[in-house]
Amino acid sequence: MNQVLHLYGYCCREGAVIKHIVDEVLTRLKKRQRNLPDHLVGIHDQLEDMKSLLQEGSPDVRFIVIHGMGGIGKTTLAEAVFNQISHQFSGHSFLPNVRESSQDDKIKELQWRLLSDILKFQPARIYDTNDGVNMIKERFRHKKVLIVLDNVDDRNQLMKLAGKHNWFGPGSRIIITTRDIQFLSINNGRPRDSDCIQHEEFYIYKMKEMPFHHALELFSEHAFRRDTPPTDYANIATKIVKTMGGLPLALKVIGSSLCYKNEAVSEDMKMPHREVHDILMMSYEMLEDEQKQIFLDIACHMAGEKIEDAVLMWKSCEFFPNLTIDVLINMSLIRVECHEELWMHDQLRDFGREIVCRESQFPGECSRLWCPKSAMEVIRRKRSFERPTFVQAS
Missing domain, CATH: 1.10.8 (Helicase, Ruva Protein; domain 3)
Incomplete structure (x- = not known):
């Protein structure tokens, strides 16, 4: 009897361990997926076009560029492709809104995140972008990886994250979304009669307006x-x-x-x-005053931040953020990613920042600053005005 009870207890413990492992695996898989609407309209044909460019199973390393005007659905298509094929790769990473990372400090953050996503552990801190490049080349050259660089607008961003084919193992796919392909130095490479075109290093897919x-x-x-x-x-x-x-x-x-x-x-x-x-x-204009303030905060600062951190800040300002966040989500102005991060379309972000810029031609008189250089310049000028004037006693 004791042996039976012992065996029963062992099986229960083993079952609990297995359930814990399964839950952990499912959680990690879910976190790696991009958060998309349940019903994507008109995406099927685009996915088929992308499959022809991706050539799943081909051993070559391919750079696929999705380009088109802001708001046309480039990021949504990249997310859908990422969710559909990421399981076929030994490592995968989706880096959103690379355009915001033109400065070296932010590029280093993206390099570190890229390494973390692919290697599935946190690597050493990156002190220089060139060190980051060397780490990426060394760690990924034998790995089959899927990388999405969303919203790229500068060649340097690409060169610091996914510069050349030989950085990656056979079968790797690097997907780039951009509003304009001029920075890729492609001459006469714009698609004309066809949506898909191959030009030297890049396979290019031009987004069209929805039928x-x-x-x-x-x-x-x-x-x-x-x-x-x-x-x-x-x-x-x-x-x-x-x-x-x-x-x-x-x-x-x-x-x-x-x-x-x-x-x-x-x-x-x-x-x-x-x-x-x-x-x-x-x-x-349909938003109430508090909702407008929170919308502008997200556009200028909080996109990409954890929602709980943003909520704490707004509550300290005596706002009611949870209600406002629901309103903004319902109006398709923001969404919450699976990592509980606030997400805003780059065109909406630009729109919000333009509203702030129109408040004054002088950055120091605007309600928000998001560029570190502008913020430091405003602080420097303010300090120079506040310096005490010493008058020599007569």
């Missing part, structure tokens, strides 16, 4: 929480989608805003043609 039927479906998803507009709004919804073109960001933001303010739908949906900036301004 009308997909654009209408996406707008309806956010404005009416259904695939098609209600009969009473069909004509107006059709007109608004045609005037906005096939930009997913604009369709999501204006659709979500109209859904959020139901009483204003019928009037606002008759709006004339507007540029994307004006569409974003419409949504911004």
Whole structure:
């Protein structure tokens, strides 16, 4: 009897250990996935195009560039590809909004994060970007890796993170998203008749605006929480989608805003043609004062930060951040990543910062500063004005 009880206890303990291991593995796998909407409209054809460029199973190292205007869905496509194929690689990393990391200190942070993601442990601190480059080349040259560099706009950023094919092992794939491919020094490499093109080192995919039927479906998803507009709004919804073109960001933001303010739908949906900036301004103006302040904080400082840290800061300012965050999410102005980090589309971030810049032509008179050089210049000038003036006694 004692032996039976002992065996039963052992099995229970073993079962608990197995369950713990399974839960841990599932948690880690989930953390490595990008957080995407449940229903992605029109993504299937784009994924098929990307598969033809990725050539899964091919032993060569490939650099794939997704390019197109802001708000057209480059990051969403890169995230969808990352989620779909990352399990095929021995290491994978998604580095968002590389454009913000033009300074060496931030590039070092990205190098360290890249090494941490791929190696699955925290490497030694990086003191110099050249040291980071050497570490990446040394550690990755025999590894099959998947790396996404989102929103790149400078050749130096690419050279410090994924400079050459021989840095990586056979079968590796490096995906780059960018608004403009000029910094890649590609001559006559812009796709014309075809969306996909190979040019020397890079395989290039040009994003196009959504076709009308997909654009209408996406707008309806956010404005009416259904695939098609209600009969009473069909004509107006059709007109608004045609005037906005096939930009997913604009369709999501204006659709979500109209859904959020139901009483204003019928009037606002008759709006004339507007540029994307004006569409974003419409949504911004719908926010209450506190919501605007938190939106601008995220655009200038808090995107990429842990949500709990941001909430503590806003609560100290006597704001009610949890309610505001829900509003901003519902209006498609932000989202919360699986690591509980705040995320904002780069075009919305630029839009928010532009609002702050318009407060004054003098940075020191603006409500927020996000560029370290500008902040140090403002502090330096302030200190020079505050220096006491000594008058010699007569």
